[in-house]
Amino acid sequence: MIEIKTELTTNKKQKPDLNNLGFGRFFTDHMFVLDYKEDKGWHDPRIIPYQPISLDPAAKVFHYSQTVFEGLKAYLTVDKRVLLFRPESNFKRLNVSNERLCIPAINEELALEALKQLVAVDRDWIPSTPGTSLYIRPFIIATDPCLGVSSAKQFQFIMILSPVGSYYKDGIKPVRILVEDYYVRAAPGGTGAAKTGGNYASSLKGQEMASKDGYEQTLWLDGKEKRYVEEVGSMNIFFKINGTVITPALNGSILPGITRDSMIQLLKAKKIAVEERRISINEIVEAYHNGALEEAFGTGTAAVISPIGELKWLDEKIIINNSEIGEVTQMLYDTLIGIQNGSLKDEFSWTIML
Structure with missing residues (x-):
């Protein structure tokens, strides 16, 4: 197993109403973070309490939109198993996006293991009512504080989790x-x-x-x-x-x-x-x-x-x-x-x- 440092929160959030989740409005107690520097590559994988990100105002993500993201879900079955749906495909596609945006490729095996561990840590956030799921948002941002128009030399890869309701509140309709x-x-x-x-x-x-x-x-x-x-x-x-x-x-x-x-x-x-x-x-x-x-x-x-x-x-x-x-x-x-x-x-x- 790939070693990923884990810091558990000491201040757990109150869970939202399962009947009023909406989409992407609530977030779990933890997040995954991985840093990149040109001389070190991707390093320091860690699960930490969910928190704001501190960035320099000159970070390239703000000025030149050097960023990519993914979206996938985890599901809780009737017999309380947790299922991820095609996560390998998401991380493969993330690297395709990385190549187009001049972002260093991530280790897909590491990303999958990190996702498994993050979902396991926040397993009790996976909603159980029919039609609900745990939405997973991996994303990468350029954090390099430089206004020159060129590829950044510093990045962060982050994954956050959000319990979401059924997309169709009143049933699937055209x-x-x-x-x-x-x-x-x-x-x-x-x-x-x-x-x-x-x-x-x-x-x-x-x-x-x-x-x-x-x-x-x-x-x-x-x-x-x-x-x-x-x-x-x-x-x-x-x-x-x-x-x-x-x-x-x-x-x-x-x-x-x-x-x-x-x-x-x-x-x-x-x-x-x-x-x-x-x-x-x-x-x-x-x-x-x-x-x-x-x-x-x-x-x-x-x-x-x-x-x-x-x-x-x-x-x-x-x-x-x-x-x-x-x-x-x-x-x-x-x-x-x-x-x-x-x-x-x-x-x-x-x-x-x-």
Whole structure:
């Protein structure tokens, strides 16, 4: 076992109301920290009481956004086992983001062991009510106090934990989506395939515009031609057309979602045709008019699946499956949730039990 120093808190927090958790509002008693200096590499792994971070005002993370993050969950099963869902994939993707942002690669084995120990320390924070989980946020920030535009020489890798409620308080329901025709989320050669804060900051304006129009999310088109579908909100997107499930192929500007990959594997296991390819907004509109557009949904860590009941493209409203959850969408949601919470057998070896 990798040695990780642990300092337990002497002032435990009061646990929040399990019926009013929301998302990312409460945090556990401890956090993991790992430092990097150019002459020492990554060093001093430690679990410490949850606390504020002290940074120099000139830290590069503030000025040049040299930062990456991840998101995953731990689940408490009915028989009180703790399951992590595909954490190795998250740390592998974190290193892909690191490479794009000129951040030194982390030791993925160390990161996984640190996560296991951190979750074990704060195990009593994992909520037990149906639909709840412990959200895990690993992130890396550039702490180098220098205003020169260059890669930092000092970083911190931190993991924090947050008990979260069910994404859908009133049950899973289709959402309404505005197709964005002006702003773009990412472009070829940019950072769209990296999980970095700037991608999310650049999406806020589109989200704000969608909300003003009464829509829950934005559907992003490609940054070059503004023709091809890429992501919806902060999720990957799927369409079921004439019995085949289609999702945009990874092209360097689309985040390679772990839930996305899980859905593709599930579809193949269920013998449902699935394609990864470019798909234009015009093809979707045409499929709608031909009666071939059967279902649509987004996928991501927070919601698992977000069914789509309506798309607005220019002046046209596209109603999908009578704004009801499709059969395939529901099956995928139920299956993945069942694997994650241990109520269904994990045929894919995705979960790790603590």
